[in-house]
Amino acid sequence: MKAALEEARLAISHGDVPIGALVLDGNAVIASRHNERELRNDPTAHAELLALRDAANAAGTWRLDQMDLVVTLEPCPMCAGALISARIRHLFYGASDPKAGACGSLYNLCADPRLNHQTAVTAAVLADRAGSLLKDFFAMRRRRV
């Protein structure tokens, strides 16, 4: 999670909300990305989606069922759905997202037995640090407006 927080900070330089995600194959980091929605004008360029694409590209398969994903903020419905689509084994996330979180807050997509894959979830990993990073970013942005 510390590495994901470092990755998240890179988003600030281009005005994106600081969220970072890593894909792990055992202990090896095979993808590390941050939110690039504003940078790329791409509504799908959340950290998780970008990291999943990189990981699949590196692995040569879309089926990442031996891999885990670490992200600083609870995934939204799009990203939670992408974890399931990629068959990610275990999700570790930092801060909860009461407004859009789909892994325990508004929904719990990863645990839905009706879908064709379930991803284990560990929440609140370094949640205070992950939450502070976002809180500080939004406070800074408000001061600038």
Added chain:
Amino acid sequence: MKAALEEARLAISHGDVPIGALVLDGNAVIASRHNERELRNDPTAHAELLALRDAANAAGTWRLDQMDLVVTLEPCPMCAGALISARIRHLFYGASDPKAGACGSLYNLCADPRLNHQTAVTAAVLADRAGSLLKDFFAMRRRRV
């Protein structure tokens, strides 16, 4: 929807499930894509996500709130979440997906008032044709196995 069905058929040549999606700006088609998950080994390469990325690229913004999306199959959680992330105005889909549909079947993400955008949904547009295309594809694949 007829154009989306034509787009869907293109997926068969590379062994992907035939699903097609268009993004419309008024009456103009600004993106047209089909499922490329197998072709690209990309768990996020569903037709809707690819079409949204192309549309945002063409429009120069991730905020597609004046645009509509047409897709041959009910979107999964990832794709329904992507529609919301892109602020798509109206979704038109063909066949329902009782196994993974997130726009009326298992979930109705597009109508969730807790999320920061709602997308209007029209279901069952040429649903029989859209359903037959998928049914025929899976029947053909079973014969080959």
